[in-house]
Structures are given as C-alpha cells and as structure tokens.
Amino acid sequence: MNLLLPIVTGVLYAAGIYMLLRRSFVKLIIGFTLLGNGVNLLIFLMGRLAKGKPPLIPDYADVIPGLYADPVPQALILTAIVISFGLQSFAIILIKRVYAIANTDDLDEINTTDDYA
Amino acid sequence: MNTLILRTATKYLLPLLLLFSVFILLRGHYLPGGGFVGGLVASIVFVLHALAFGAEATKKLLGLHPGYLIPIGLALALLSAMMPLIYGKALMQGLWYDQPVLIIGSLGTAIFFDIGVFLVVIGVVLTIILTLIELQKE
Amino acid sequence: MNENFIFVPLIIHLAAATIMLFAWGRIKFQRWFAILSNAAALIVASALFGMVWNQGIVTVQSGGWKPPFGITMVADTLAASLVLLTSIVGLAVSIFAAGTIIPQRVKYGFFPILQILFLGLCGAFLTGDLFSLYVWFEIIIISSFVLLTIGGEKMQLEGAVNYFTLNMLSSLIFLTAIAIIYGITGTLNMADVAMKLPLVEHPHLVEVTAIFFLAGFGTKAAIFPFYFWLPSSYHTPPDAVSAVFGGLLTKMGVYAIIRVFSLLYADNALISEIITIAAGCTILAGGAAALVQNNLRRLFSYLIICHIGFMIAGIGIGSVLAITGVIFYLFHDIIVKTNLFMVAGLTHRMTGTSSIRDLGGIYDKYPMLALLMAVPLFSLVGIPPLSGFWPKIGLISAGFTDHKWIISGLIILGSFFTLIAIAKLWAEVFWKPSKEIYARPNFTFWNKLGVKRKLLYLVPIGFLAALSLFIGLGAGVIEPVAERVALELSDTMIYVNAVFKTKQ
Numbered sequence: 166m167n168l169l170l171p172i173v174t175g176v177l178y179a180a181g182i183y184m185l186l187r188r189s190f191v192k193l194i195i196g197f198t199l200l201g202n203g204v205n206l207l208i209f210l211m212g213r214l215a216k217g218k219p220p221l222i223p224d225y226a227d228v229i230p231g232l233y234a235d236p237v238p239q240a241l242i243l244t245a246i247v248i249s250f251g252l253q254s255f256a257i258i259l260i261k262r263v264y265a266i267a268n269t270d271d272l273d274e275i276n277t278t279d280d281y282a
Numbered sequence: 283m284n285t286l287i288l289r290t291a292t293k294y295l296l297p298l299l300l301l302f303s304v305f306i307l308l309r310g311h312y313l314p315g316g317g318f319v320g321g322l323v324a325s326i327v328f329v330l331h332a333l334a335f336g337a338e339a340t341k342k343l344l345g346l347h348p349g350y351l352i353p354i355g356l357a358l359a360l361l362s363a364m365m366p367l368i369y370g371k372a373l374m375q376g377l378w379y380d381q382p383v384l385i386i387g388s389l390g391t392a393i394f395f396d397i398g399v400f401l402v403v404i405g406v407v408l409t410i411i412l413t414l415i416e417l418q419k420e
Numbered sequence: 421m422n423e424n425f426i427f428v429p430l431i432i433h434l435a436a437a438t439i440m441l442f443a444w445g446r447i448k449f450q451r452w453f454a455i456l457s458n459a460a461a462l463i464v465a466s467a468l469f470g471m472v473w474n475q476g477i478v479t480v481q482s483g484g485w486k487p488p489f490g491i492t493m494v495a496d497t498l499a500a501s502l503v504l505l506t507s508i509v510g511l512a513v514s515i516f517a518a519g520t521i522i523p524q525r526v527k528y529g530f531f532p533i534l535q536i537l538f539l540g541l542c543g544a545f546l547t548g549d550l551f552s553l554y555v556w557f558e559i560i561i562i563s564s565f566v567l568l569t570i571g572g573e574k575m576q577l578e579g580a581v582n583y584f585t586l587n588m589l590s591s592l593i594f595l596t597a598i599a600i601i602y603g604i605t606g607t608l609n610m611a612d613v614a615m616k617l618p619l620v621e622h623p624h625l626v627e628v629t630a631i632f633f634l635a636g637f638g639t640k641a642a643i644f645p646f647y648f649w650l651p652s653s654y655h656t657p658p659d660a661v662s663a664v665f666g667g668l669l670t671k672m673g674v675y676a677i678i679r680v681f682s683l684l685y686a687d688n689a690l691i692s693e694i695i696t697i698a699a700g701c702t703i704l705a706g707g708a709a710a711l712v713q714n715n716l717r718r719l720f721s722y723l724i725i726c727h728i729g730f731m732i733a734g735i736g737i738g739s740v741l742a743i744t745g746v747i748f749y750l751f752h753d754i755i756v757k758t759n760l761f762m763v764a765g766l767t768h769r770m771t772g773t774s775s776i777r778d779l780g781g782i783y784d785k786y787p788m789l790a791l792l793m794a795v796p797l798f799s800l801v802g803i804p805p806l807s808g809f810w811p812k813i814g815l816i817s818a819g820f821t822d823h824k825w826i827i828s829g830l831i832i833l834g835s836f837f838t839l840i841a842i843a844k845l846w847a848e849v850f851w852k853p854s855k856e857i858y859a860r861p862n863f864t865f866w867n868k869l870g871v872k873r874k875l876l877y878l879v880p881i882g883f884l885a886a887l888s889l890f891i892g893l894g895a896g897v898i899e900p901v902a903e904r905v906a907l908e909l910s911d912t913m914i915y916v917n918a919v920f921k922t923k924q
C-alpha cells in the first residue's frame with residue numbers, strides 16, 4: 166500500500182499531462198480531470214497514511230501519541246474538489262459554445278486571436 | 283426520457299431523496315456529510331425530476347428561478363459568519379446554543395453557514411443543468 | 421478600530437455582490453449601486469491603510485483559533501497599499517463600465533461578478549495562509565473567466581480557451597507545491613512555514629517547491645516562458661474588463677511571487693539567479709513583440725509583459741533598494757495600465773476602430789482629450805517628472821550598485837523599446853491625418869454621445885491621470901511607503917513576530 170499510492174499518483178499525473186498535449190479540446194478537459202485527481206491524491210498522501218487511528222485525543226493524554234489520520238489534508242482535498250468541479254463545469258459549457266461557433270474541435274484551428282491584425 | 287417507469291419512480295423517490303439530503307446536511311458537523319454533499323444530493327432530486335417530466339415542470343415545482351437561491355444562501359452564510367462580531371469574538375467563530383435541540387443536536391452558527399452553502403450549491407447546479415436542458419431543446 | 425477591521429473590505433465587497441445578485445436584471449440599479457459600493461470600499465481601504473501606517477502590521481485570526489492552527493489575515497504595509505490601489509482601480513473601472521458595457525452584458529450579471537473579482541483580490545492580498553491564498557486565487561480566476569466570456573462573441577470564446585487552459589494549469593501546479601510544503605513542514609500558515617522550512621532534512625526538496633511556485637505564479641504573472649496566453653486573450657473582452665485584467669490580475673501574480681519568495685526562500689542564490697534570467701527574457705520578448713503590433717490593445721498587452729519583466733528583474737536583484745524600486749513600480753504600473761486600456765476604449769469610441777493603421781488625427785479633432793490621453797502614455801515611457809521615471813531610476817541604480825550589469829542593461833533596453841512603441845503610437849494615432857470614418861450600425865460615435873455618457877468615459881480616465889501625475893510629481897510622498905514595505909520584506913522575523921504576536 167505504501168508504494169502503490171505514489172505510483173498511482175504518478176500514473177495520474179503522467180496520463181493527465183499526456184492528455185493535455187492532445188489536439189482536441191475535449192481531450193484537454195479530460196486531461197485536466199485526470200491531473201486534478203492526481204493532485205488531490207498527492208495532497209492525501211502528504212498527510213501520512215495511518216490505518217485505523219482516528220484523530221481523537223485519549224483521556225489520559227494531552228496530544229495524540231504517534232501517527233494518526235490527519236484531518237487537515239481531507240479538508241484541503243474537499244475544497245480542491247469543489248473548486249475543480251466549478252472549473253470543469255465552466256470548461257464543458259465552453260466546449261459547447263466554442264464548437265457551436267468555430268464548428269471544430271481541433272485546437273490548431275481555434276487561433277484567430279493569434280492572427281496579426 | 284418520458285418513460286412511465288421513470289415518472290413513477292421519480293414520484294416516489296423525490297421526497298425520500300430530499301429527506302436524505304437534509305439528513306446529510308444536518309449530520310455534517312461531526313460525521314461525514316455537510317453542506318456541499320447535501321446540496322449535490324438535493325440538486326440530483328430536481329435533475330431527476332427534470333429528466334422525467336421536462337424543464338418547465340421542474341421550474342413550476344421549484345416556484346422561484348434557481349438563480350435566486352444563490353444570493354439567499356450567500357446572505358445567510360455572510361450573516362452567520364458576521365454574527366460572532368456582535369458578541370466581541372473573531373469573525374466566523376462558532377457560537378453554540380447551550381441546550382441541545384430535539385432532532386438536530388447542538389444548534390450554532392456553523393449550521394446556518396452550512397445551510398447557506400447548501401442553498402448556494404442547489405442554486406448553482408440547478409441553474410447550470412436547467413440552462414443546458416433548455417439549450418438542448420433548440 | 422480594533423484588528424477585526426481587516427475583514428471590513430471583504431464584507432463590503434461580498435455584501436455588495438449579494439445585493440446585486442438579488443437585483444438580477446435591473447440594469448440601472450446595478451450600475452449606480454456598483455459605483456456606490458466601490459466608493460464605500462475606497463473609504464474603508466483608506467482607513468485600513470491609515471491604521472496600518474500608524475500601528476504597524478495588523479494581524480487577526482479568523483475563527484478565534486490560535487496561530488498557527490487558524491487562518492491568519494495579515495495586513496502589512498504591502499497588503500494595505502495594494503488593497504487601497506485595488507479599490508481605486510475598482511471605483512474607476514466601475515464608473516467606466518457603467519458607461520460602456522452594453523445592457524445585454526449587464527443583464528447577464530456583469531456587475532456582481534466584478535464585485536466578486538474585487539473580493540477575491542482583496543482577500544488574496546490580506547491572507548497569511550498558503551491554502552487560503554489558493555482559494556482566493558480560484559475566486560479571482562473563476563470570476564475572470566465569466567468576465568472574459570460574457571456576451572459570447574467569437575473572439576472572446578477563442579481567447580477564453582487559451583486563458584482557461586493556462587490558468588487552470590497554473591492552479592494545479594500551485595496546488596502541487598502546497599501539497600509538498602504541507603508534507604515536509606506539516607503546516608500551511610506562511611509565518612510558520614517560514615520558520616520551519618530551513619529545518620527540513622532535504623534542502624533540495626525545498627528548491628523543488630520553489631520552482632513549482634515560480635511556475636505557478638509565473639504563469640499568472642506572465643513571465644517568460646509562460647506568458648503566451650496574455651496576448652491571445654487580453655485584447656478580446658470589452659475595454660472595462662481589459663482594464664481590470666491589465667491593471668490588477670498580472671500584478672496579483674507579482675504580489676504572490678514577492679510574498680512567497682521574500683518570506684520562504686529569502687537567501688537562496690540559485691532561485692534569485694533563475695528569477696533574474698526569466699525577467700531578462702521577459703523584457704526582451706515583450707518589448708520586441710510590442711514594436712510590430714498593429715492592434716492597439718495587443719500593443720498594450722505586450723507592454724504589460726515587458727513591464728512585468730522590470731518588476732521581476734527587481735525581485736531577482738533582491739537588495740532593499742531594488743525592492744523599493746519594485747514596489748514603487750507596482751504602484752505606478754497598476755494605475756497606468758488600467759488607464760491605458762480605458763484610453764484604448766476612448767479611441768475606439770471616437771473612431772470605431774482599434775487598428776493603428778486606420779486610426780489618425782485625434783490630436784486635430786480633440787486636442788484637450790489628446791492631452792489627457794498623453795498623461796498615461798508618457799507616464800508609461802518614464803519621462804521625468806511623470807510617474808514612470810522614479811521607479812526605473814531606482815531599479816537601474818540598484819542593478820548598478822550590485823554589479824548586475826546585464827539585467828540593468830536589459831532594463832534600459834526595455835525602456836527604449838517602450839519609448840519606440842509609444843512614440844510610433846503617438847505619431848500614428850494622434851498626429852497622422854485622419855482616415856475616412858464610415859458610419860456603422862448600432863454604434864454611436866463620440867461626438868454624438870450625450871453629456872452623461874461622455875462624463876462616464878472621462879471621469880475615470882481623468883481621475884487615474886490625476887493620480888499618475890500625483891505619483892510622479894509627488895514622488896516624495898510615495899517613496900517612503902515603498903521604502904517601508906521593502907524594509908518589512910527584508911526581515912522575515914518582523915512578519916513572523918506580528919503573526920504570532922510575540923513581544924520583542
């Protein structure tokens with residue numbers, strides 16, 4: 166388990182970046198989804214993995230002894246998921262509008278703003 | 283998707299899912315749940331209704347345009363965050379009522395903040411989905 | 421006024437946005453309410469600046485949790501002065517937007533989203549926690565996406581594709597850096613990280629996070645090689661929106677670089693080297709490209725990039741004199757860049773076009789207005805005694821004092837590029853005899869507008885031009901502020917002690 170999660174995070178990052186470099190706009194958004202999932206998993210990994218130790222201070226002690234399940238990364242991941250949900254819904258509607266106007270999905274042809282006017 | 287099975291099932295699932303979303307909202311402080319998840323489940327209710335009966339029927343069911351839920355939720359969250367300032371404490375500090383209320387448990391400013399988040403999420407998701415359904419009809 | 425006064429600018433912006441969301445579709449109400457609430461925000465921001473100037477750094481914990489467990493809001497001199505500049509720009513842009521944004525765009529919620537943009541900016545300047553900085557950045561970019569595409573014309577949507585992609589990528593890179601910092605130090609409060617980061621066992625991991633921060637913030641600040649989204653998208657939205665973007669959003673990235681790199685990575689020679697090299701390339705890329713542009717707004721977009729290069733060069737040099745120059749440049753640049761895009765909007769309204777080849781003769785037809793428009797154009801170049809001169813002198817002398825000859829030479833070269841571009845612009849747009857202006861449907865030219873709409877155009881341009889003149893002629897007032905900011909930034913213990921409220 167200790168080695169599997171970093172490998173999965175790496176695979177998600179790699180797959181996300183690969184999809185970001187494709188020519189189609191839809192594949193770009195899929196790349197962002199994968200990359201966002203990879204980042205969320207990275208945040209989760211950074212608060213060390215501890216099985217079965219909830220963050221509750223026992224009666225006899227003042228601080229929690231040893232390793233415990235850290236609640237802070239979970240709050241960070243929740244916020245990050247909410248924000249990326251908003252951004253992805255904007256992206257999907259942007260795809261619909263760009264396709265209606267430019268009639269193509271190909272990012273190499275959606276470049277009239279780069280023309281020398 | 284105007285099938286008879288979906289319409290009948292929606293008629294029975296609607297109140298159950300709404301109750302479930304309120305349950306998730308109210309248990310959010312000490313157990314998994316909270317405003318965002320409750321809002322998403324509640325908006326699933328209305329999306330299911332829109333898929334089965336059409337967007338106009340859902341708008342009639344809601345009463346008001348879902349875009350108005352967003353400022354109501356924001357105002358509720360802002361007021362509940364500013365309330366501790368009156369008592370001299372810091373912004374967004376939790377003020378809790380001493381006696382526990384019957385079903386909800388302890389009542390405090392955190393619950394009103396969560397209800398505000400709940401309303402904002404319903405408003406946002408319903409605005410997006412209902413606009414998309416209307417765009418598709420054209 | 422106790423320390424809770426830090427929250428008042430944020431509460432005003434959020435309350436104004438909520439009230440305007442209730443009044444959805446009421447165009448007249450939203451227009452004057454936006455101007456009113458931005459004026460109120462300006463008064464509150466001035467009061468906050470006065471409080472910070474008299475009392476020193478003001479910190480408050482939200483939620484009452486002790487540091488470093490809660491989210492700290494820190495108002496030091498840099499944050500308070502930038503909040504003040506945000507509210508000045510906010511007032512000017514909301515007056516300009518009340519005059520120029522067409523009713524269809526206002527009906528889709530332009531003014532509430534503009535208020536939420538200002539809320540995000542004030543929150544990002546005032547926060548003292550890394551993840552809270554990420555959340556405020558997201559509020560800023562989501563509102564900027566809406567403002568960029570409101571109205572839905574073809575150019576706006578195509579520009580939005582580039583803008584969206586690069587900004588979302590920079591947010592994800594920034595979030596990766598935050599995750600690694602949480603992993604190696606166990607905390608996210610900026611003051612706490614500043615104390616714990618030198619004690620980490622793997623110093624090379626610290627440099628990795630520095631590069632991630634530079635990539636993430638650098639994309640937002642448009643430094644080389646991350647700047648390509650800016651010329652593709654800044655010239656497409658309506659002029660009020662371009663004014664806010666050009667004046668405030670890139671400076672947001674510069675502020676984040678200043679804050680993070682002066683607090684967390686203070687004495688790292690490799691990072692300063694990398695920042696200086698990136699700044700030099702930015703100046704060359706932005707300046708050289710600005711020389712060949714034909715569209716007025718694209719010219720201003722490339723000049724934004726060139727001048728961001730000046731500020732990043734000062735951060736790379738890193739001495740107290742250089743940081744003074746950077747902060748003074750920041751103050752001057754926010755006002756001037758906003759004013760430039762509003763001037764572009766005014767020339768568009770006068771002649772109906774934005775192409776430099778087709779413009780001409782504005783000095784003949786409207787001499788007084790041409791003089792008003794000359795103030796921001798020549799302040800940008802840096803002609804003494806206008807406001808661009810003093811910070812450039814500060815940056816160049818800081819470069820010479822530290823024996824950094826190449827970057828000082830590049831700053832001088834960038835100023836030459838700006839001079840050539842603006843001189844060419846002045847000759848073509850203002851002095852050349854005017855070309856034929858054809859009547860267009862649904863477009864009232866400047867001379868046929870009513871008095872009220874003309875005032876809505878001229879009052880913000882005049883207000884910001886007067887402010888530029890004040891910064892230039894009264895540099896003796898602005899320079900102590902910049903110097904105090906540089907002194908506060910040079911010693912991280914000042915910030916840390918203010919957050920933890922330890923008595924010295």
